[in-house]
Amino acid sequence: MRETGDAFHLAIPAKDLEEAYAFYVTGLGCQLARRYPDRLTLDFFGDQVVCHLWEQVECEPELYPRHFGVTFREHGDWERLRRLADVRGLPYFAKPFLRFEGMIEEHSSFVLCDPSNNLLEFKHYADPRMMY
Amino acid sequence: MRETGDAFHLAIPAKDLEEAYAFYVTGLGCQLARRYPDRLTLDFFGDQVVCHLWEQVECEPELYPRHFGVTFREHGDWERLRRLADVRGLPYFAKPFLRFEGMIEEHSSFVLCDPSNNLLEFKHYADPRMMY
Amino acid sequence: MRETGDAFHLAIPAKDLEEAYAFYVTGLGCQLARRYPDRLTLDFFGDQVVCHLWEQVECEPELYPRHFGVTFREHGDWERLRRLADVRGLPYFAKPFLRFEGMIEEHSSFVLCDPSNNLLEFKHYADPRMMY
Amino acid sequence: MRETGDAFHLAIPAKDLEEAYAFYVTGLGCQLARRYPDRLTLDFFGDQVVCHLWEQVECEPELYPRHFGVTFREHGDWERLRRLADVRGLPYFAKPFLRFEGMIEEHSSFVLCDPSNNLLEFKHYADPRMMY
């Protein structure tokens, strides 16, 4: 189990900070920690994600080898985020599905695509010991 | 503050899984959760990092726009990891330094480079409210 | 001791939301949770403060009978916020002082004034049992 | 998530301390921390509310721009407080209702009025990420 006091942090490219704000804050419901001319700093589900203004982003979103997200301990948290994505019309890269069905590694997942083609996967494992 | 039960997860490319194992497990001291022919799943400071076998990695490591790491709450944790990097000879991309000195956002930082040119930044803020 | 899962919430008037943003987010370092045309919703030290756009605010700031703020458990947290107020030049209504010196109720305090004349007091008690 | 060790504090006017005691302690079930000739100090759901004796209070209670209260994490806690208000006949300013139905920001709410026309709102969000 991770330490509550520490935070994971991730820097990603954003081709337009207004779009990033609209996706992450207004859409996903992340909190805005700080805003500079060249970046947004977000409290992303308790961790830090920084969107750096960057002209060159992926032309096509691809799941491998890079993506990021949250694995929820409680199914209800995953379910509520899925509902938020539906109600607010966030763009899916992959609709909710079940991976490795019947195996111990079975997990629910869906993948969103941000305006700069970064992919965000949100998962829930039936067995929380498989979260790593 | 983040939830202890959830986990951030990040997928990154690795051109060679043995090298990735040597860097992350033997070097950084992360725990190996699972190993498949095409990936390593790591418990990375309590979060999940997955190294996907991928031929094409960055030729030159660059800090922007992509990097990841941990922001420690306690300076001692940052200091102990810095010492580990020194004692075990992990490759620095940027040696320990102080950024934004004298400002509220002041933080200690160092950046490591994994064998596939992914960059890992480890930070500690004098004021923990600036972690986001 | 309070429950971590619950949140106190407070609604206050703001005569200008840009000014409120500048004071609370850029200045005090609170996170912006949501923004609507008529209000800002803030994560204020873990609780919720909502700034409602309101033409009529106090002409002169007065400490009684209304003010709000945070009582920190750790003196270091109070001290860091005091330093933030100094470094970033936030407007003091009352500079740091010691109240009830020598008594059990002794506490350190300072009071800031937001752009709409709402007063914010930040306290630290030598004896944490006096926090209530 | 807020820190358990810290406390929000709020000072409000009370035109009569006996009435305030009857409403907050005997009625709402808050604990009395301290009592002075000119104020009551309350442990209000784990935070500090101070009722200052003040002649001038609002003639008519109005929800905007000032009110305060608690956002509960668990619906059961909100429900139990609603029941307490009913059983003990606390005065409602607004009976329990659902705001923003069908939206992600949907929450249950009711508003009480204290004897000095301060308004107290108690909320529960279907999605706890909306608490801020």
Place this chain on the structure above:
Amino acid sequence: MRETGDAFHLAIPAKDLEEAYAFYVTGLGCQLARRYPDRLTLDFFGDQVVCHLWEQVECEPELYPRHFGVTFREHGDWERLRRLADVRGLPYFAKPFLRFEGMIEEHSSFVLCDPSNNLLEFKHYADPRMMY
């Protein structure tokens, strides 16, 4: 370690509820939870102590076989309470002393006497494993 959600509760006699209020709330700084004609209900360091109005109390305070109190985990908490007893002039039955010096069971202690001759012992063990 004890569960945070549960509470120990203890009922004791009090020959006068005003005196009990003065000793426990104004003096010791406990919070008043409820007050009835025949009893006071106190939040005593996080547990529940109920003072029942009772004519017959001990003529002389005696430490054995009945007394109650708190064993603090942190020496600072014990020290702060000792200082409170001094500053506020609470009546000692036994001044601060060290029991079992040099042994593993060594602990600091002092004993207060309430107005109904109930004795309260406050302890701190050098080795917290000896708290039981």
Place this chain on the structure above:
Amino acid sequence: MRETGDAFHLAIPAKDLEEAYAFYVTGLGCQLARRYPDRLTLDFFGDQVVCHLWEQVECEPELYPRHFGVTFREHGDWERLRRLADVRGLPYFAKPFLRFEGMIEEHSSFVLCDPSNNLLEFKHYADPRMMY
């Protein structure tokens, strides 16, 4: 809410330490922390109860003005202890009953009698805010 690190402690008389051991350890399932010729030290639901060997105990058990026990946060914990009392045949002073039915202070309770006529009450409140 109480601090997990601290412990309530209570000293009570016991006319026979073997009987006390049989009631508290073998019966109630408390853990024995230490045993001396003149006393037993128990980990009583996370707090400390010390049974001092004492010739003179109450001839008849009486609930007022002295008794002690645990108020459980979760009804299941109260229910499990009630079942333990039944299965192991511990002596009831008062069988499980509901006090203050229909009021906010409503709680389930039962009272056990130890071999020295000390009374132990175990409670559960429908509304946990009434635990104090």
Place this chain on the structure above:
Amino acid sequence: MRETGDAFHLAIPAKDLEEAYAFYVTGLGCQLARRYPDRLTLDFFGDQVVCHLWEQVECEPELYPRHFGVTFREHGDWERLRRLADVRGLPYFAKPFLRFEGMIEEHSSFVLCDPSNNLLEFKHYADPRMMY
């Protein structure tokens, strides 16, 4: 309740480290912390188990006097591990059964056998106070 920061550690013999890796990491889903020529260090359900390469192991697995394992607080955790053992075909020494049925000490249990004939028992008590 145990301290989260500390860890139990146990050293056991393993006649073959590859087999131990297959059983503990690939099978049981424990994380590999470190690997040396003569031992594997495992994060075993949050505690440390070290498998030392050792030629001489038990010819026949026997439950007494030596075995080890985990007692789960939540039945769901026990149930999930039982399902993992079934789905992945881990070798049972004793299939799931109920011990001390109808008594307060009643618990669910199953016992696995590792490749070096070490026995692992996984338990869940109906009454968590019986975990010790």
Place this chain on the structure above:
Amino acid sequence: MRETGDAFHLAIPAKDLEEAYAFYVTGLGCQLARRYPDRLTLDFFGDQVVCHLWEQVECEPELYPRHFGVTFREHGDWERLRRLADVRGLPYFAKPFLRFEGMIEEHSSFVLCDPSNNLLEFKHYADPRMMY
């Protein structure tokens, strides 16, 4: 980090339960949870150790391949236990020493021997990430 609600459990042989009681309860300060004719159940630093009466124990204590113990997070806890072992004259198999000095795996350790030649190692790592 391990779950607080779960417990590790370990069964070991004891050739004499009185001796085991004297070593574990009176000496080491573990709490006795239950006692049966053929075993003692101990709360061993928050985990469960059961001493089963067994005639055949090791003739000579040997550290490999079997031993058990606790790895403390805080050096002070290790130091206090070392002092307890000295003050109470518990039998050392290995006096306190430093292993892997100067390496990241560096840890303080000492090993005690129980009356049935079971060995108990108590450790503290300079870097808590090495606890596994």
